[in-house]
Amino acid sequence: MNRRPVLVSTGFEDPTADVVIAELNRRRVPVLRFDPGRDFPGLAALSARIGHDGWSGRLTVGERSADLAHVRALYHRRPSSYTPNGDDQAARFIAQENRRGLGGVLAALPGCLYLSHPLAIARAEYKPAQLASATRQGLRVPATLITSDPAEAKSFASEQVTIYKPLHAGAYQIEGEPAGIWAAPVAPEELNNAVSHCAHLFQALVPKTSDVRAIVVGERVFCARITAPPGVVDWRAEYRNLRYEPIPCPDEIRRALLLFLADFGLNFGAFDFALSTDETWWFLECNPNGQWAWLEDAAGLPLTAAVADLLENGESTSD
Template structure:
């Protein structure tokens, strides 16, 4: 590939990545898109050597070749995991070697901007760490209890209106159909011994008038006020009935968001806030690799251009 390419690591069907790739193509920035968990080692080959200046060599995907020493940026979107081809020990071993070998090289490229670094994304996905860093960064955080003790959960829920939410939005199915586990109110009488089966996150309910999704790209912050129907706790359960409008980010919140990303070594984050009638923004969570494409269209936020700028210029904040 001529020039310094941008690597886009994502699954085959990713409309969000498609927007960024189209913009980079428009700017004539070379792009190599691939899915490490699916393309390696069948469709992709790696030949990397370490030098005093970093890793050099080639990543070949199909008929396209990228010089590892000249990678401009890596956009780590949503690649598939490295999955063994079977349950045989040799295949499990190969999948781990692929992950540590290819991921290890791609995570140590000289002069490469990471949006964001895969290891930083993985570390920032833990909600307990997010809540601590958010509080230390100066963002208001609702009272929170993480427990597998039903008695402690009952005491917490009796002290104030309480929300239960999962610690991770993983795949979940009901009667064979994919389903979401949304944040929902919980009363003390609804808490049973089943809480003892795993860790649960309980949080004081914020008396909110709306929600804000804040998308941070480098030092730019794009915010949309999300208004859901009355009584809806988790707006993600009502995508078809939401209203959006762009809003300015208060400067103290913006500064705290940049401190938060700096703590985790990220240059991107999709933050969710509950906003009170008094315009106070309460931190709920951050998705370090969250979706934003629908919000760009709904609220008129130029996020694609901001991400393309960062990938093209190869400069972090």
């Protein structure tokens, strides 16, 4: 690759990365796609040296390679984790060395735009930190309690209509099948000593007419109103019965979103808001590496072009 490449770090099946890579290919921007957790050190090979200008060397994947000193951007999508190839001590040691070796070099490339930086994404995935930042930026946040105390949980739920939602949307299975844990109402009488088994996030239910997914790419903000059937608390549980429409982002919300991203050092965020009956935007959460490809057609938002613009140019273009 003679021209500055874009590295795309993601798993084998990633439709969101697929559409971005197709657009970069159309623009003749060199792309090197790989999955660090699965490809290294088998299909992929690393050779990196430190110098006055930072890291140099090559990352080779199959028959393609990239000059580490001249990487244009790294699109950190959803790579596999560095997992041990075995249960023994040596396998665990190797996995950690790979993570800190390849992962460490990729996190310190000179002159590289990150979408977004892996460490920034990891820090922003903590919902308590998100809620604190959103409050600092002036966004409206529903009353929230994080607790492992059953009495505190019961007291909070008795003060207002309350929902429970997980602090992390990790893998979860029911009878061997993947399942999602959606936000759902919880009554005081449902809260018992099981609350003491781990931290729980409880939040006041916003009386809403619809939701908004706001996608921020660099400094560009795209918003879609999502209308679910009446009574649905978490629209993700009703994907087949949703209506979408693009809507403008109020100036004060846009400013707050950009400040939020700057607070975490992010270049991307997928924000969820609840719109109350008086059209107030209530901040719920931000996924620093959230999905967006389905909104391209559903709401008519030019998201692929926006992501490709940022990766190609290292900057966003004006709306």
